[in-house]
Amino acid sequence: MAVTIPARLGKATRLGAGKSLKLTNTYGSQVVDTWAFIAANMNEFMSMEHSRAAIGGIFPHVGDMMVTNHREPILTLVEDTSPGIHDTLIAACDRYRYEHLGCVGYHDSCTDNLVAALCEFDLTPPETPSPWNMWMNIPIAADGSVSFEPPVSKPGDYVVLRAERDVVVAFSCCPQDILPINGTDCVPQKCYFEILD
Numbered sequence: 001m002a003v004t005i006p007a008r009l010g011k012a013t014r015l016g017a018g019k020s021l022k023l024t025n026t027y028g029s030q031v032v033d034t035w036a037f038i039a040a041n042m043n044e045f046m047s048m049e050h051s052r053a054a055i056g057g058i059f060p061h062v063g064d065m066m067v068t069n070h071r072e073p074i075l076t077l078v079e080d081t082s083p084g085i086h087d088t089l090i091a092a093c094d095r096y097r098y099e100h101l102g103c104v105g106y107h108d109s110c111t112d113n114l115v116a117a118l119c120e121f122d123l124t125p126p127e128t129p130s131p132w133n134m135w136m137n138i139p140i141a142a143d144g145s146v147s148f149e150p151p152v153s154k155p156g157d158y159v160v161l162r163a164e165r166d167v168v169v170a171f172s173c174c175p176q177d178i179l180p181i182n183g184t185d186c187v188p189q190k191c192y193f194e195i196l197d
């Protein structure tokens, strides 16, 4: 059954150990912030800083196993039809980010979306872990500088993630509409996921 992640909002699901989930970038232009928490202990979660050490790089490739803040395997990237440009460096957007960008009044954020998505399961994140930003294109120049660019994925691109433990996975269709990370038109779009048999 396909579950829609509405544009600008989040959605979570439980995923048992050994089960896989397919996340599809419907329009190809959308960044999806992705988190995973150990179901029995929300204080143990997928960690980008620990995963970069585990996989020996900043771009996860098919076959790479992401790890928790306790350095235990949590999610494996099993399939990826996109060019594999997913960010592991940039923090989730939040109210402060939008205030700095000049927004007045409330703006949806991935940080708020994580809280709302987990609330549906009566769960609370212990913090906002640095997300695995699916399809987010943050090129790194030779001098170490980074820039925020549109995704290079195409409509219908998907990733398949396998749970290595019983986890809760949360997604946010990033509501960033000031910088072009969700396409040059700066219009956030919906995506969807399916739990595979």
Ligand SMILES: [Zn+2]
Residues within 6 Å of the ligand: 033, 092, 093, 109, 110, 111, 173, 174, 175, 176
């Ligand atoms: Zn965001």
